[in-house]
Amino acid sequence: MCGIVGYNGKKKAVDILLDGLSKLEYRGYDSAGIAIKDKNIEIFKAKGKLINLQDKIKDKNLKGTIGIGHTRWATHGEPSENNAHPHVSNNGNVTLVHNGIIENYQELIQKLEKHNYKFYSDTDTEVLTNIIDYYYNKYKIGPIDAINRTMVRVRGSYAIAVMFKDYPDEIWVARKDSPMIIGQNDDGTYVASDVPAILKYTKNVYYIDNLEAACLKKDKVIFYDLNGDVIKKEMQEIKWDVSAAEKEGYEHFMIKEIYEQPEVIKKTINSYIQDNTIDISRSNLTQEEIKDIKEIYIIACGSAYHVGVCAQYILEDLTKIPVRVEIASEFRYRKPLLNKKGLAIIISQSGETADSLAALREAKNAGIKTLGIINVVGSSIAREADHVLYTLAGPEIAVATTKAFSTQLIITYILAIEMAHVKRKINKKKYLELIKEIQTIPDKIKNILEDDTNNIQKLSSKFSYVHDAFYIGRNLDYAISLEGSLKLKEVSYIHSEAYAAGELKHGTISLIEPNTLVIGVITQDEIYEKTISNLVEVKSRGAYIITVNPNKIDVNKVADFTINIPETNKYFYPSLTVIPLQLLSYYITVSKGLDVDKPRNLAKSVTVE
């Protein structure tokens, strides 16, 4: 999705804007642009990678200390220089960058055309720029009133950064349903759609709420509500390390983030478990509230949904509360019947995924309690959910999630154990046993990374040619197969599917041919023999079988290649099995020579429907 960065201060804006945009590349984009004010506001744009924009401006000697920049992920209008942001109003008074979508832009075009506005691009953003300009001129009002009138008039989602020709020392920003943070240090003020863009410059930020606006001056930020009244905001400190958003010698963010997993999982565990006791009181979810929960709805998208599928097995088994897991984009439009004593759990790394945010609002409107499992502090879901449990994954830059996924899993285990204990479904002994075992997960992952990476790397080069892969497993092994399969297809572009092992024979087995790659995940004691039988069925049709399993499970009669993982409690295997699956996807993609951190057509945080 698009990215915004803006700076107003003492330093040359061009360097800060380009650096910030480079930190937003991971979000996915197809063109980029900046506007810098020196004597006049000068605009530079280029289609394609940021390097094209850098080439365009390298000899320009841009000295301005105020400017806005943007990476565009095309929605309205093809990727082109003409459609790239910043956009400028007809009379040149308003220059704007925008993330999000203006839904009623056609209606606004008609309105503006009646007033002789002309359009040079195919974007909804140009319309937004001119609407601000229209109100600004019509009522002879200042930026805040023009922006507020625009916010009332437009429908959709937006984060905008605006420069007015008449207010050369200010950047104006506003947002609705699209992320934006504002930072400040002694050198100036900053705005960005995402923390990594400004993390290097400051950790002191303000969170701007929906339908609020702000004016960034060189030394202060003034916030306004929709009435145009000034509002006070507290500055907050971001806890992320600057180094977490840098590659630090790794070839790609994805592999760096895979290797960070033991550390961030440990951090996440330690923030909720001390002295063998779980403490989730920071979420404000009380034991009384837990006792009262009669149903659980887990709602999420993509990999976060797969965490939900794992959690469904674990939560239901441990707490004996019925659990349903739903894809957010389906949940939000299907008017589900929800128990008033239900708990909706929204899982999201970014906390900004449009469908997950909408699902959260649906659940709140239905009057049920909501709990977010979120990585980005201050994100929309984190702010709107009744309760929040934060994952401490730090900034995740690779589009394909790894460490956020793993920390989300951990939170669901902790929640399941705590709920089961509070509801007296497990006794103290079991509670302590599970807590003890959870704490071994970071080291077990470290062992997998140390012991298996080389073999997986060698194996992967053999599979760069494959067209199809199937991931199969039962129960929790099926849940993690869903994630393994998504991981492979999203980065390597190899078609892959995950199947509940027992379901193959109902159609999919007809796709198995000699050398089709089948990955079997086999960890669950009660049912592993069944999965092995299913693997035998595909092996006898010529499939090449890789298994991921603890040593105690004998896979000799099926596996062409075995990846051994350490033993753990049955509930926690997903945390271990996912590691080789992530490595497999990473190395297959690298051996195909693809851009593993920025797969085509994908965006890190999906803020549109």
Ligand code: M6R
């Ligand atoms: O930010 P979120 O966790 O809400 O994002 C949800 C999905 O878009 C995300 O997990 C996506 O599926 C990942 N790219 C998968 O690696």
